[in-house]
Amino acid sequence: MIDAYATELGDILWRSLQVSGVAVVVSSLVGIPIGVWLGSTRFRGRSFLSVLIQTGMALPPVVVGLLVYLLLSRSGPFGGLGWLFTVQAMIIAQVVLTLPFVVGITMTSIAAVPPDLFLQVRSLGASPWQARWTVLREARSGVVLALATALGRSFSEVGAVLMVGGNIERHTRVLTTAIMLETSRGRFGLALALGAILMALALAANIAIFRLHGRPAP
């Protein structure tokens, strides 16, 4: 009995890490370059785009869940993929929810770096890519904050992943949806224990991120 619980808990824990981890990696790979570009470039419509990104940070998870559900449902444009009620659908929903945070916070932190730095490092012989990397390094506090925020949002998400994942045992159940389930069953002790695990996970991930960021300066 205890073995079965432990196996199930391990399974839920691994899936939670998988969904949140992949979602944050995808958001970072897409969002950091966009944030760098938006933070270092001036063009018509940039302010409007910034407002859209800020709005994206306040996207209600159930709305995102609904949209992803409609896109992936059998009659939707991507229904043929058969991803509804799978981990892939949960990752997509998480990416949509975390991407605005990564883009927005990266953009703000890049914009806070003095614009002349790019030119100064160019004059020292940096290629455009080396110069952008240097600017990103100078803005790394903001980028780390973006990753931590995205991870926090991802770990704590429940509405969207429940809608597109379905909380299916041994298939799409993650810590947050398991907490909901156990609460609805009146098993508050178990729900609280799962909550504590979730908090510990978030704490460990944030400590790892900030330790990486806080390495002694070269």
Next chain:
Amino acid sequence: MSEEAILRLRGVTHLYGSACVLRVSELDIFAGEIVCVLGPTGAGKSTLLRLLSGLEPPSSGEILAFGQRPEYRALPLSEQRRVTMVFQHPLLLTGSVRYNVEYGLRLRRQRNSRQVVDRILERLGLLSLSSRLVRTLSCGQRQLVALARALIVEPEILLLDEPTANLDPASVALVESVIAGENQTRGMTVIWATHHLFQARRVAHRTGLILNGEVVEMGTTKLFFESPINPRTAAFVQGEMVY
């Protein structure tokens, strides 16, 4: 010094918005010379250096560095790296003095740079500060670090925008002697913007005066100070208000 002009400006004007901030009808800089550009604050010295460095294209006219347009978009990286600039307000990178000074070498993938960095740090009196974080340095020390990180990449042309503005007299003398040394040993060409008349007299082969965005006069330092052609230059070198 060589008779070959490595920087040529012809009919250059530069606008910020609708305001014309620089007008240079003709100016040649020759390989291996130190040219000081004098002028009051806001005269256009920094703009001239930015155009020469290729960081900005001129609004009109032609600038040629080593026979090519210096704008970064028009030049391969290896050509861009022949010119380096020290800015009036240098922005250092988060990290130690050593990290900043070896930055240019890292960009060029040069390994085993420790001794090279130590040498330049020692020449500029910064060796004891090598592991200090730059945010703990004074303005003058930061300016020396900016100079060290520019010199370490051994540019053929070095553009200096008021590099001694925050330095004490001993450090000013040190910087002048290091720059003069690089000029003599490597033939490094230097264009040095300053508003210190005596500094120009001490270091420059040729000296020019910019007033209101216009190069009023350019000549050998001796003639510039002792027999200026333009009355405004004469007034300027005599310490009169000409702007």
